[in-house]
Structures are given as structure tokens and as C-alpha cells.
Amino acid sequence: MKRRVVITACSAITPIGYDKKNIIESLRQGKSGVKPLRDDGLLTKHIHSRVFGTVDYPIEYGFKRQYRKTMGPVAFYACQVAKDVLQSSGLSRDFITSGRLGVAFGSTHGSPTVQRDIYKTFFNDLDSKFSSIGAVDYLRSMVHTTAVNITRMFGITGRVIASSTACTTSSQSIGFGYETIKYGMQDAMICGGADEYDTTTVAVFDNLLACSVDYNHKPHCTPRPFDAGRDGLVVGEGGGAVLLEEYESAKRRGASILGEIIGFGCNNNGGDMILPNLDGITATLRLALESARISPDDVDFISAHATATKMGDVIESQAIASVYGDGPLVTGLKSYMGHTMGTCGVIELILTLYMMEQGFIAPTLNLDNVDERCSMLRHTCKLTETDTRIAAIQNFAFGGVNTCLLIKNGKEADS
């Protein structure tokens, strides 16, 4: 059994806005969501990179305590975007709880904020009379906390897939959700990812000399994917969710078709845990095309992983060039908000859906002087009004995990 899988709802909390209107405005006007790193009272003073892709606007969650008690900050993002997609989908309560709707959702490592509180308790507790680790601390911090807080809040009884593969977390969520519906295991899946404000992640990349440090005094000028002046990634926060549905049932119930997932490639480099691998990445891009049964010429736009690290962008450029030549427009969307870690795949897919619907492609921000080693691609250097029929969303993670999702424009999918 192979079924078509369409996207019928989406929502993203990003450093450049929450609702669709704000996000599109930021993309059209070249607004950055990168801000100065906030002091967290722990690691900040030891970190060289002083920038962060920040969600600094208020969000009215309105979750009752019965749900809040098992949620760390990361689950707030996750449940909010899941609530948005369920509300806008119009799915019935009967279907949501039927077992035919599942959840594929993850984060880089659960809630580091809560984990940090647990460790504080350990170290402060040595002279204390009581063991004071909260009954819910594990539920709030565990690696699958986003997925199961979503199932709990909405009474979802289908499958749970909780990928946790760093930067490919949410692209795997979408890919695995797509395959789950395509092969008939579920009729619909809420897919996505979230990551909260966290300086431990910044410290990790800072320690590996992978974080941006030269633009601390002007945060909006970094990251700079593919630019000769790039100096590393910027960590960010956010959440995103898409609702995937089997095409025929979505059509029958009159759902809006925002796009169609037509292919998914996923593999591992089988070696180094950190260095980007040209063979592995190239193979992933080809796997996605084979999965979609399309040729490279069919792809109009590539949302590149493009973290703005020195080698990562070069290797990705080589992979794109070898598979696609200089055909599709290429944009590094992290230039607007930094690297939202486990969320980046779903956010970049949602931004691509918005651009497809609106008929434009946003340029890579801060791409003033293309690095010669990345110059063989057709970079989007200015806002381009164009129709996009098929787009690729590429993401690569520590541990050597690579993903590529291929999506078709909603109007095309619906025709």
C-alpha cells in the first residue's frame, strides 16, 4: 500500500514571528530574529558567542495546570503549535482520539532547563533533610516529553515516534510521519519539533569552535550562510508542527491542502560524528529524488541546511552542485533566525510552504559576498517573485544523520 500524503495545517513559533503574517513580513523585509545572548546565570559568562535566535514576544498559552505540571518550556512550544494545527485542521474529536492519528515529534534533548534544575537539586540537597526532586521532573525533562505531552493534552491514542537526532529531529519526524501514513499505519500524523532557550547547546558548539563570535556587537549580521565572511552558526529556539493526512480522506473532508510530501531521503554517514560528509549528504539528496520518482530538474527551490559553519556550507554546496547543478534557487533560511536545532527542519519546511503559497523566495540574509567554494549554486541573493512547484528541505545532524524532504506546492497537489 502506497498512499499520497498531504499537509493540511501548520504552525511555527520562530525568532522571526509566530503567526504566518509576521513570518512572511520578516522574510520579505529581511528582518533577523538574532538577538544578544541572554544571561542564564550559569554558562553565559563562559561562552564566546554572544548571539542567539530568540523568541522574545509573549505567547498566551492558556494551558491548565493539569497539563502544565508535566511540561518544561520545550513542551509549551510543542503543545502550542500542536494546538494550532488541530484547531485549524477542523478534525473531529472522534478522529483525534480514534487511534488513527499519531504523533511524530521531538527535541534535541528534552528540557535542559528542567534537567538543570534537577542537577541543582542534587548538588544543593547534600546537606538537606528531604529529597526534593519533583515527581514530575522526569516527565518534564525526558527526551520524548514533547510528543507525549501532545498526546496527553489532546487525548491522542495513535503511534508515538519521538525522534531525537539533534538538527534532523523534526525533519525525521516529518519523514517518519510521512512514511507511517504512506504505508497505511496511520491516517494522519502531527509532526514537528521544538527546542527551548538553552545555553548548554551554545556552549557545546562554542567549544567546538563552530559558533559565530565576530558579530557579537551586531547580532542581525550573523549567521551568514555561504558568505565569505561567515564565522559559524547561531543557536536559536522555537517550535513547529505540521499535520500530515492521507490525501483521499483529506479531500473527502474538504481540508485545505497546503502542500504534499512527495519524497523523503534519510541515511547516515557511517563514520565521523561531527564532520560533514559529501558522500553521505549527496546520497541523501539522491535517495529523496528516487523516493519521489522525480528528476533533479523538477526541483525549483532548495532550502539548504546552511548553518554558516566554515566547512558545512562548502560540503553542502558541493553535494547540491553534483545532484542539481545550478538549476534550483538555493536559500539558507537559518540566516533569518539562527539554527533552531531540533526544530529547524519543520520551521524551514513551513517557511517554504508560506513562500510557495505567496509566490516568492526569500534571499539568504547577510549573503553579501558569496564564498568562491560555494559559488557554483544559484543562490537567492534578492527577494525573488516566482512560482515554486517542488522544493527540497535539507538537514544534517551531529552523529552523521542526513535528511531531505521533497514537497509539492499545495495548488499542484490539489489539482
Next chain:
Amino acid sequence: MTRDELKDKILTILTEDFEFEHPGLNDNLRDDHGFDSIDAIELLGKIEVILDFSLTRDEKEKAMEIRTINNILDYIEGIVNSRNK
């Protein structure tokens, strides 16, 4: 501590930390206020602070029979009395 003083402390915890609205002494904690086993564990931690000593595992397991606020008060008084014997 008198039963009234204990009642005031427990009601404060239930309204402020557990967000109970208009708690009644004989309300069913689960049915009327959504109080579940996770909440029970959290409440036991707060009861330890009130009593200023750690509860044993046996004492904690007995708390799982609690259904109402009056049961909570009886439970705490029972613990104190048994320790004072």
C-alpha cells in the same frame, strides 16, 4: 499544630500550588479537582516540609488511599500520632 492550623496550610497549598478552585473538605480530589497520582507524590513532598521530617515508604504508600482533604488531615494526624507513640 491544631487541625484548623493544618487545614489552613493544606488549603493554601492546594489553592496556590495545585490551583484548586473553591476546595471543599469532602470533595473527591480526583473527580472534583483532577488531582492524580503525580499530584499525590508532589503533595507528600510538601507534607514532609510541614512535618519537618521525611516520610517512610510505608507511610507514603498509605497516602494512596486518600480521597478527600479531610482524608489528608486524618493522614497527617495519624502519622504524627504514630510517631509520638
